[in-house]
Amino acid sequence: DTAVSQTPKYLVTQMGNDKSIKCEQNLGHDTMYWYKQDSKKFLKIMFSYNNKELIINETVPNRFSPKSPDKAHLNLHINSLELGDSAVYFCASSDRDRGSGNTIYFGEGSWLTVV
Amino acid sequence: AQKVTQAQTEISVVEKEDVTLDCVYETRDTTYYLFWYKQPPSGELVFLIRRNSFDEQNEISGRYSWNFQKSTSSFNFTITASQVVDSAVYFCALDLYSSASKIIFGSGTRLSIRP
Numbered sequence: 001d002t003a004v005s006q007t008p009k010y011l012v013t014q015m016g017n018d019k020s021i022k023c024e025q026n027l028g029h030d031t032m033y034w035y036k037q038d039s040k041k042f043l044k045i046m047f048s049y050n051n052k053e054l055i056i057n058e059t060v061p062n063r064f065s066p067k068s069p070d071k072a073h074l075n076l077h078i079n080s081l082e083l084g085d086s087a088v089y090f091c092a093s094s095d096r097d098r099g100s101g102n103t104i105y106f107g108e109g110s111w112l113t114v115v
Numbered sequence: 116a117q118k119v120t121q122a123q124t125e126i127s128v129v130e131k132e133d134v135t136l137d138c139v140y141e142t143r144d145t146t147y148y149l150f151w152y153k154q155p156p157s158g159e160l161v162f163l164i165r166r167n168s169f170d171e172q173n174e175i176s177g178r179y180s181w182n183f184q185k186s187t188s189s190f191n192f193t194i195t196a197s198q199v200v201d202s203a204v205y206f207c208a209l210d211l212y213s214s215a216s217k218i219i220f221g222s223g224t225r226l227s228i229r230p
């Protein structure tokens with residue numbers, strides 16, 4: 001069983017389109033994240049949700065809208081895609097509230113290419 | 116300000132050599148966690164280790180070892196008798212428990228092991 005799963009793994013789309021990436025975790029964690037990894041491999045947090053509540057929004061353009069229907073799911077919708085959105089998007093989850101340290105477990109990544 | 120620095124952008128060694136990946140962090144918090152993640156060519160992010168700020172014991176796991184030194188704010192990672200399968204990008208990360216679920220990653224070190 002995959003702990004953090006995200007779909008699709010690969011996505012090629014044209015500028016201006018709207019697309020979504022779905023993420024699900026079966027670890028029972030209460031916190032979920034979206035990270036973006038650019039072409040230089042730099043990893044940057046975009047959003048963090050704790051029990052369906054947004055707690056981090058790192059000055060991401062409004063075209064990016066996360067949605068968490070329940071604490072096991074965190075989807076990412078992107079409107080009006082731009083060339084610069086091309087990147088690998090990683091979903092992740094952690095169990096912060098148990099006080100055992102915030103180990104983040106990542107999904108396999110979604111490779112988004114905007115043409 | 117919080118920061119993680121991995122000064123080594125790329126390292127290339129011959130198989131069976133030992134190699135150390137450096138990580139220096141900055142924080143004024145007294146409670147924090149440090150991590151190492153591995154990103155092999157297949158792209159997923161694999162959790163390797165978590166260390167909390169109160170535990171300066173070094174850790175060894177097979178060929179991997181970690182040296183945590185609060186005095187120099189470093190958390191270095193050594194691979195002994197490197198193998199080709201160790202080729203990957205390695206990320207060091209810092210989590211301030213006082214902040215809202217925001218793990219900060221270093222820029223990564225690309226390790227290439229030549230046969």
